[in-house]
Amino acid sequence: MEHLAIEVKNLHKSFGTVQAVRGLNLQVQRGEVFGLLGPNGAGKTTSLEMLEGLVQPDSGEIHILGMDWRLHGTEIRNRIGVQFQSTQLDEKIKVREVLEMYSTYYAKTRPVWELLRLLQLDEKADAYQIKLSGGQRQRLALGLALVNDPELIFLDEPTTGLDPQARQSFWDLVRQLKSEGRTILITTHYMDEAEALCDRIGIMDHGQILQLGTPRELIASLHQPSYAELEFAQAAPDAAQFMQQTGLQVDVKPMHWMVAMQDPKHDLQQILTGVEALNLPMQQLHVRRASLEDVFLQRTGRSLRE
Amino acid sequence: MNSRIFFNQFFMGLKLYVRRPAAMFWMMAFPVLMLLGLGTVFSGSGEPGFRLVWSQADGSDEPLLQALKELNVQVEIVRPEDADVRWKNGKLPVLLEKINDRYTLRVNSYLAAQGMPVVAMVQQSFLMVQARANGAVELQRIPLVMESPGGHHDGPYAAFLLPGLLGLNLLMMGVFSICMVDVDLRVKGIYKRLATTPLPRHIYLAAQMLVRLIVVIAAALILMLVGALVFGIYNQGSYLNLFVLILLGTACFASMGYLLASFAGTIEASNGIANLVFMPLMMLSGVYFSLDAAPLWLQKSADVLPLTPLLKSLRAVFNDGADLASQMPSIEIMLTWTVILFVFATRRFKWV
Numbered sequence: 001m002e003h004l005a006i007e008v009k010n011l012h013k014s015f016g017t018v019q020a021v022r023g024l025n026l027q028v029q030r031g032e033v034f035g036l037l038g039p040n041g042a043g044k045t046t047s048l049e050m051l052e053g054l055v056q057p058d059s060g061e062i063h064i065l066g067m068d069w070r071l072h073g074t075e076i077r078n079r080i081g082v083q084f085q086s087t088q089l090d091e092k093i094k095v096r097e098v099l100e101m102y103s104t105y106y107a108k109t110r111p112v113w114e115l116l117r118l119l120q121l122d123e124k125a126d127a128y129q130i131k132l133s134g135g136q137r138q139r140l141a142l143g144l145a146l147v148n149d150p151e152l153i154f155l156d157e158p159t160t161g162l163d164p165q166a167r168q169s170f171w172d173l174v175r176q177l178k179s180e181g182r183t184i185l186i187t188t189h190y191m192d193e194a195e196a197l198c199d200r201i202g203i204m205d206h207g208q209i210l211q212l213g214t215p216r217e218l219i220a221s222l223h224q225p226s227y228a229e230l231e232f233a234q235a236a237p238d239a240a241q242f243m244q245q246t247g248l249q250v251d252v253k254p255m256h257w258m259v260a261m262q263d264p265k266h267d268l269q270q271i272l273t274g275v276e277a278l279n280l281p282m283q284q285l286h287v288r289r290a291s292l293e294d295v296f297l298q299r300t301g302r303s304l305r306e
Numbered sequence: 307m308n309s310r311i312f313f314n315q316f317f318m319g320l321k322l323y324v325r326r327p328a329a330m331f332w333m334m335a336f337p338v339l340m341l342l343g344l345g346t347v348f349s350g351s352g353e354p355g356f357r358l359v360w361s362q363a364d365g366s367d368e369p370l371l372q373a374l375k376e377l378n379v380q381v382e383i384v385r386p387e388d389a390d391v392r393w394k395n396g397k398l399p400v401l402l403e404k405i406n407d408r409y410t411l412r413v414n415s416y417l418a419a420q421g422m423p424v425v426a427m428v429q430q431s432f433l434m435v436q437a438r439a440n441g442a443v444e445l446q447r448i449p450l451v452m453e454s455p456g457g458h459h460d461g462p463y464a465a466f467l468l469p470g471l472l473g474l475n476l477l478m479m480g481v482f483s484i485c486m487v488d489v490d491l492r493v494k495g496i497y498k499r500l501a502t503t504p505l506p507r508h509i510y511l512a513a514q515m516l517v518r519l520i521v522v523i524a525a526a527l528i529l530m531l532v533g534a535l536v537f538g539i540y541n542q543g544s545y546l547n548l549f550v551l552i553l554l555g556t557a558c559f560a561s562m563g564y565l566l567a568s569f570a571g572t573i574e575a576s577n578g579i580a581n582l583v584f585m586p587l588m589m590l591s592g593v594y595f596s597l598d599a600a601p602l603w604l605q606k607s608a609d610v611l612p613l614t615p616l617l618k619s620l621r622a623v624f625n626d627g628a629d630l631a632s633q634m635p636s637i638e639i640m641l642t643w644t645v646i647l648f649v650f651a652t653r654r655f656k657w658v
Contacts, residue, residue, distance in 0.1 A: 053501075054498060077502060084495060087495070089496065
C-alpha cells in the first residue's frame with residue numbers, strides 16, 4: 001500500500017494575472033492529521049480544490065492515495081471525503097434523506113444509522129436540515145464526507161463560526177476519525193484548533209508553504225520562548241527611547257507593546273527598569289509563552305484572521 | 307448501479323420539488339388561477355352573441371329594434387342619464403344613441419375589437435329599416451357564424467386561453483424552475499459538493515429533467531381538468547400529440563433555462579435575466595390575446611420566437627383536433643430553436 005496519502009510536487013495555478021498557487025510541495029503520511037494554515041488569499045482554498053479534483057492545476061503533480069486525478073478520478077472520489085467551509089444543502093431535505101442520497105453515489109458505504117449515531121444526530125434524523133443548529137449542520141456536513149468510509153478526509157475551516165462547545169464536540173469527532181486510521185487534511189483559522197488536532201502543520205502564504213513541522217517544532221523555531229505584553233491606560237507611547245535603553249525589540253500596538261524575550265530572566269528585569277526610568281504609564285504586564293500565532297505573525301507578517 | 311442512482315435522484319428531486327411551496331404555486335396553481343380568472347372575466351355576462359346598449363330619450367323605435375332582433379343582437383334600452391354613467395365607466399364597447407331622430411354610434415376606442423362586429427350589425431339593421439320603409443324588396447344578408455379558427459369548436463375565451471397557459475407553463479418551467487434553480491445550486495456550492503462525489507453528471511441532470519417533465523405534465527393535467535369541469539372545454543385532438551408538443555417545448559425551454567443560467571453569476575442576476583426573457587415572450591407570443599391588431603413587423607418577429615409556434619400548435623391540437631403533420635412549419639421552428647439552445651447550453655454549462 002502507498003504510504004503517502006497526498007503527494008504534491010511543484011503545483012502551480014493562476015487565475016488571469018493572479019498567481020494563486022506558486023510551486024506548492026507537500027507530502028502527507030497515511031494516518032496523519034495535517035493542518036494547512038494561512039491568511040485569506042494565501043492560496044489554501046485553491047490548493048485544497050486542486051487536491052479535491054475540483055480545479056485543474058496549470059502544472060505540477062498530484063497523487064492522492066497514490067493515484068492521479070486524470071486517470072483515476074472516479075476511484076479517488078470513491079475513497080475521499082470532503083467537507084467545505086460551508087456546505088449548503090437543499091433547505092427542505094431531511095437529515096436521513098441527504099445521508100441516504102449521498103450513500104447511493106458510492107460503491108462502498110457506511111450504514112446511515114451508524115453515521116447518525118456517530119454524529120449524534122439520531123434525534124434529528126427526520127428534521128429538515130434547515131432546522132439544525134450551526135454545530136449540528138457542520139456535523140451533518142462531516143457526515144456527508146464520511147458516508148463512503150473514506151481513507152482521506154479534507155476539512156476546510158470546519159469550525160469557523162461555531163460556539164466553543166460545538167467546536168469541542170467537532171474536535172472529538174476528528175480525533176475519533178484519526179484513531180480509526182484515517183488521514184485528515186484540515187485548514188483552519190484557529191491556532192488552538194491546529195495545536196489541538198494536528199500532527200503536523202504547514203504555514204502557507206503567497207501560494208507556497210513557508211514553514212512545515214509539528215506545532216512544537218514551529219514554536220521552537222522562533223527562538224523566542226515567551227512574550228511580554230505591556231498594557232497602557234491610553235494609546236501606547238512611542239518606543240524608540242525604550243528600545244535604545246533596553247536593547248529590546250518592541251512591537252507597538254494601539255493600546256499595548258509586545259516585547260519578544262529570548263531570555264525571560266534577563267529581559268523582564270530590563271523591561272521593568274526601562275519602565276521605571278522613563279516613567280511610562282504602564283498599567284499591566286503579562287508574560288506568556290510563544291504560540292503558533294506568533295510563528296504565524298513572524299512568517300507571514302500578518303495575523304491569521306486578517 | 308447507474309439506474310439505481312438515477313431513480314433515487316429522480317424520486318428525491320420530485321420530493322424536494324413538491325416541498326417548495328413557491329415552485330408548486332407557480333407551476334400548479336398559477337395557471338389554474340389564470341384560467342379561472344381570465345376565463346371568467348372574458349366569458350361575457352351570459353349567452354354568447356352580440357350585445358348592444360341603446361340610449362333612448364323618447365319612446366321606442368320599433369322597426370330598428372325588430373331588425374336588430376332578427377340579427378340576434380341582444381338590445382338593452384336605457385335612459386340617457388344612465389347611459390352616460392355607464393359610458394363613462396368605460397365598460398361599454400358600443401353605445402347607440404338616438405337624440406331628436408338622429409342616430410350616433412359611439413365606439414369605445416379601448417374596446418374597438420369587441421365593438422366593431424356590433425357596429426356592423428347595427429349598420430346592417432339600419433339599412434334594412436330604411437329599405438322596408440321605402441317598400442323595397444327584402445334585403446339578403448350574409449349569415450354570421452362564431453367559431454374557432456380551426457372551425458371545430460365554438461369555445462369561449464377560456465378555450466383560447468387554456469392551450470396558451472399550457473405553453474406558458476413550459477416557458478415558466480424553463481426560466482424559473484431551471485434557470486434560477488441552476489444558478490442557486492451553483493452559487494450555493496451544491497454542484498461543487500456533488501462534484502467531489504462519483505455521481506455521474508449526466509445521471510444527475512437527466513433525473514432533474516425528468517422531475518421537470520413530470521411536473522409540467524401534472525400541471526397540464528390539472529389545468530385540463532379544471533377547463534373541463536368549469537368551462538366545459540375538452541381536448542379535441544389526441545393526447546399523444548399534446549404530449550409530443552409538451553415534450554418538445556420542455557426540451558426547448560429547459561435548454562433555454564440552462565443557457566440563460568450560464569450568463570448569471572448571482573441569484574439576483576438570474577432573476578433579472580429570467581424576467582427579461584419571460585416578459586417579452588409571454589406578451590408577444592399570444593398567450594392571453596391574439597397579436598392580430600399589432601403591426602405586421604411585430605407579428606412576423608413574434609412568429610419566429612420559440613413560444614409562438616408552440617402555442618399555435620397546442621391550440622390547433624387542443625381546440626381543433628389537428629394532427630402533427632399539419633403543424634410541421636411550427637414544429638420546424640421549435641426544433642431549430644431547441645437544437646441551437648441545446649448546443650449552446652451544453653457548451654456553456656459549468657458544474658463548478
